[in-house]
Amino acid sequence: MKHSNLLTLFLPLLLSLLLLAPTTKAAMIQIDLGNAASGLIDGSTYALIPDILNAQAGQPAPFDAGIGSELFGDPANVNWQFNYGAIAESILSASFSFGIWDHDSAASGSQLDAFSLGGIDNTAALDVMFESGGGATDAQYSVYNFNLGAAFFADLADGNFSVDLDIGGTGLQTALFGGQVSETATNGYHLIYSSLSITFEDPSTPPSVPEPSTLLLIVLSLAGLKARIK
Known part of the structure; x- marks a missing residue:
């Protein structure tokens, strides 16, 4: 499988994990x-x-x-x-x-x-x-x-x-x-x-998730990686 296909396959999974795996307080x-x-x-x-x-x-x-x-x-x-x-x-x-x-x-x-x-x-x-x-x-x-x-x-x-x-x-x-x-x-x-x-x-404090800016940086980095390996 090509690198670009691997990236397309795992990008949605990576973003889902980031959103669904909050940090314990x-x-x-x-x-x-x-x-x-x-x-x-x-x-x-x-x-x-x-x-x-x-x-x-x-x-x-x-x-x-x-x-x-x-x-x-x-x-x-x-x-x-x-x-x-x-x-x-x-x-x-x-x-x-x-x-x-x-x-x-x-x-x-x-x-x-x-x-x-x-x-x-x-x-x-x-x-x-x-x-x-x-x-x-x-x-x-x-x-x-x-x-x-x-x-x-x-x-x-x-x-x-x-x-x-x-x-x-x-x-x-x-x-x-x-x-x-x-x-x-x-x-x-x-x-x-x-x-x-x-x-x-501490269950009284809602778990935190990555900041939107952090997610954006990850997406942009992956997009740049995809462009380089085409």
């Missing part, structure tokens, strides 16, 4: 717990505790105070929950993050006992993040990000998403005079914020 839920606008910078060191307490002022637990201590004992495990209402539509993507100060993963051993998202164990993944740079010095602020794949979608859809974090191990303490850093038998830290973002199909 998406909506997003964004929930922030704690102070997501603290101004603290990932990877930076904040040696003055008042800076951290100011960032936590007025926030809900566990984002309102220190958890555990380098001097007085390991922190208890903490839990926080996102509540946003059930999602009936198909979830397309999701992400999770949290900011933490002074978890001291540069100290010897592991500073993470357990970590789960929506009941799914993610201890190994977060431990790798901790040990590969986060908390590299005493009093460092670090942000950790997770892309939540399809394995999390069923739990996300019910409108409640829980996070469990258990930190322990040795810590780091900077001396008041001389600035010498030493290891401590216990560890403490401060949570600054946590965020959850979910993108899902």
